[in-house]
Amino acid sequence: MQPATQLLQNVFGAGIPVDGWLFLLPAELASRLQFGWTISVHILFAALSIGLAPFIIYFTWKDVRTGSERYARLRSFWLKVFAAGFVMGTVTGIPMSFQFGTNFPGFSALAGELIGGPLAFEAKMAFFLEAVFLGVLLFGREKVSDRTYFLSSVLTGFGAWLSGFWILVVNAWMQTPQGYEMITRNGMEVAKLTDPIAAFFTPRMTWMYVHMINASVIAVALLVAGVAAYIVWKKRDAKAWHTALKIAVLLLIVAAPLQAVHGDAYGRHVEDTQPQKFAAMEAHYETGTADLHLFAIPTSPDAIMNPSEENLFAISLPRVGSFLASGGDFDAVVKGLDEYEQNPPVPLVFWSFRIMVGLGFLFIGLAFWGGYLIYRDRLSDSSLYLRAMIAASPLGYAALLTGWYVTEIGRQPWVVQGELKTGEAVSSTLSSTEATLSLAAFVVIYIGLVVAALYTLRWLIEGELDELGAEPAPDDHWYGPIPGVTSDD
Template identity: 35%
Template sequence: MDAVLLSRIQFAFTVAFHYIYPPLSIGLGVVLVIMEGLYLRTGERIYEQMTRFWIRIFALIFGIGVATGIVMEFEFGTNWAVYSRYVGDIFGSALAAEGIFAFALESGFLGILLFGWNRVSPKVHFFSTIMVALGSMFSAIWIVVANSWQQTPAGFKIEGTGLNARAVVTDFWEMVFNPSSMERLAHVLVGSLLAGSFLVLSVNAYYLLKKRHEAIAKAGFKIALVVATVAGLMQLFTGHRSADGVAKNQPAKLAAFEGHYDSLAVADMYLLGWVDARKETISGISIPKGLTYLIHGDFTTPVKGLKSFAPNDRPSAVNFVFQTYHIMVSIGMALIGLTLLASFLWWRGKLFDHRWLLQVFAWSVLLPQIANQMGWYAAEVGRQPWVVYGLLRTSDALSQALRAEQVLFSLILFTVVYALLFALFLYLLNKKIKHGPVDDAHHVEEVPLYSKRDNPIL
């Protein structure tokens, strides 16, 4: 393998590992705000216990997320020097905004969130929880804005030529609100809500299966189920809007999503299938003319296919893009079905009567993570061969002095270090979950949930 492919693998690996944690932080931050808000509203100690417990989980996830994100910044300089020079003005603006609006907000209130429970008033602590949750979202905003600019560049001009060319911001807000940024941001944030809420659902389902902390587990499960159900339904809307944007701005990527080659034909929407890139064919189960209808609102307008583009301007790994995209969509629909089923059982008063459902929820924590990873793979590989769509090819963005053996060595080293870090994360997470939400130094006896009349949310 050459240095370009190895560098792409290395960056994909580090991003994928890092991307386990930010969605959990964002989603869990929102759930924490709800939990602590209920504690302030009702005064019930059960909400205090669950909030304290999930703050400890949040701290672990947040810390690992920060540590794993640092490596990528070094890779921009070591592996992708031409790219860094080309987009430095764009990324610099976005990262500066992240530092001002996100990192400062998070770091300013994180200490109060973690250590201020008995040192500040409940309202001040609750305000700090809100600020940390908003800080996590603001961080995602600027990262997604920077990445979306690569997909749909806007608000810039090119200065210089050849290896010295670089994109310079001419309109900051046009750069921020580029054609895909808001659609992609909404999709990412809703996916984060699903990741965080399903972590809470999974842990509480585990407690209910083990018959531990049942009062807290039932209350926490219901809170997370509300968030997950709303987020799942929102994902239908944000996903459709995002796909419409891809159809308009990146038609080659959309064609790869559905394995669509022929531009003179209407396009089917595949539920599952397999793309033979060599023969430029696809086989599988599809809804006839379904993609045409979703894009154009009719069944007759052709959809631009991959054959409309020169071979060197198409995504090369079409089947990979197709599979990752469809895995993401399939998991998204499964999560919607699962949350709606649980919500229906809750309405019938039988939410916790089915052990099999709790077992499904205990393992379901993996599903949003897989969907988020698959979505990013589909989006980024589908953008190829461009690192900045239509402007800078990935093969031209690599550091000129980089050798393949250097990248291979660092990739092996990163794999070992990240494997150890992930094992440590799982060990600490499992230890905190096994300990449970009851703090021995501040033990509160579990009590039955009060009636719906006392708390209409439950």
């Protein structure tokens, strides 16, 4: 067990022990990993609902307005995907709220008055709104008027985006808390809500909401483009899927560059409000001017777990990190990680940030490449581009997850920035055995849910190809990343 033990200690901190031959993790670490794992899976389905919302609304509007078979086909297909994602999102999301009590009662006790309202609003305002009108979309096409049906698509999408809003209200408050005062209640320090508007609209809220919504749109646009490219690859005259591919690429042309521009400004906000996180993003240890690492690869295995200028091959722009952090001053001083007593797991933050940014620029390139092909009226004729989009179909989710890791892991050791550390929030009665076994159970169950979701998507794609009468080409031996969907299906 020693290599795995050393890996955990290098990533999460040298002071974290691992108990014995049974590989029982400390309760704090196991609880962190469990919540991180559950939210990583849940966010895949939450982002699916958010990102699919504009597609569902557009396809429904075109179906109602034109009566075209191609838009009816696209609406029906992606509505089924939306419904499957909604169910999976519900199943994977409910356990997270229970973990506040089972694993992090200190957090619930301190912040309950601040987070209880938004979480209740999310359930009663957003979830039920989305659920009710999703039912109309699924079963009411022939039972309600066209106007009501289209309105149902708008309200379903609005419910998905509203759900994201309330969840991010909670998370943004944890990043930049305000609108409260600390009081003693029953012998315990707790946060008392004093200004709901300030608590709901913290300095981080707008930045986080725009970035997360746009990231979800990008991830789903790549998924739509990948599925459309695969179906076009198999059935070149599938007109509906030519349309889906074009719409997804056009959306990417807008969303991918917007994410880069917004992310640049967002980074300056992070430096202003969470300088420790910003330093971890660039592995900036010594206080002073900061370079911007455009590209970095480790020169030794140790560099993976301890990224620094000494053990990385990096292409960097001198002092540009200071320029970006300050909004225009190349000589601005950026506080280094050496100034803090306890830092977040720097390698996870550093490498996650590099992956997120690198994928973001890849998406911009794919978007502009697709735009050029649309201009030349060759989007669906380019086999190379179809292959590229099929291969890129899961990468939007990879970028979304790594971005989320930067946000959440970069906040460590704080659960509530400046008020409550993770070690103080974890249950004092939770044993290593209980926490480790619970983590193992969540890993197994959630992997099963992800596999079920992928096979549902596979089943829908196979059904679509069967309806289209697609026949495999004799020389078609290439297949994409969708599990189980090959050129012989």
